[in-house]
Amino acid sequence: MTPSSPAPPIRRRTTAGSWLRSAGSWIRSAPGTYIWLAALFVTTVIVHQMSPAFEEDFLRQRSTNIHELSQDPVRVLIASAFWIDGGLWFPYAVLYTVFHAPAERWLGTLRWFAVVVLAHVLATLAGEGVLAWAIRHEHMAPSAANTLDVGVSYALAGVAAVLTYRIPAPWQYVYLFAVLVFYGIPLVTGRTFTDVGHFTAVLIGLACYPLARSRPRSRSRQRTRTPVAQ
DSSP states (O other): OOOOOSHHHHHHHHHHHHHHHHHHHHHOOOOHHHHHHHEEEEEEEEHHHHHHHHHHHHTTTTTSSHHHHHHHHHHHHHHHGGSSSOSSHHHHHHHHIIIIHEEEEEHHHHHHHHHHHHHHHHHHHHHHHHHHHHHHTTTSSSSGGOOOOOOOOHHHHHHHHEEEEOOOOOOHHHHHHHHHHHHHHEEEEEEOHHHHHHHHHHHHHTTTTHHTTOOOOOHHHHOOOOOOOO
């Protein structure tokens, strides 16, 4: 009698298919996160094709520095959120999956997007406001008004902070302490305008408690049970 085919290949195919279905389901549950991440992948590839001199000038025109904000604030606030300054895309893919995707799944896309916009815009204005004050009082050179400032880190800091309300006690306080230390130490030791921006974004994320408190109920809670016929 011929022995039957070994089972392991079937199990491997089943495991791979299950993993792909789970990954696809996770991505579909956080569409805003992964559309944004896909856009960042495209722009990162574009930047890597540029010469260093052209890249700096190109990104500076999309930077939320004082000069560009005074010229066209809406354009640069939007554009700056789609470019990474000389960085790699993969670390952001990990960070978006760890922070943005869970926040979007929990809050819903609209509430998550509100946190992202508030953190990105208000933290940018706070950081550049501090820089403008420093220039005005001659603590910084006037050329600092053209400092390159693009990226998604303010939004990430705000979302990381709002996730505090997702974690049950007592781990909630451990997580909050870690976030405050991570962003607070650079503020104390470095005191750059980006340090101010990051810590401001954390405070904005924590101030978004009303959005977290009014989060939509989970699908399992929204389901109505059909009574079983007797």
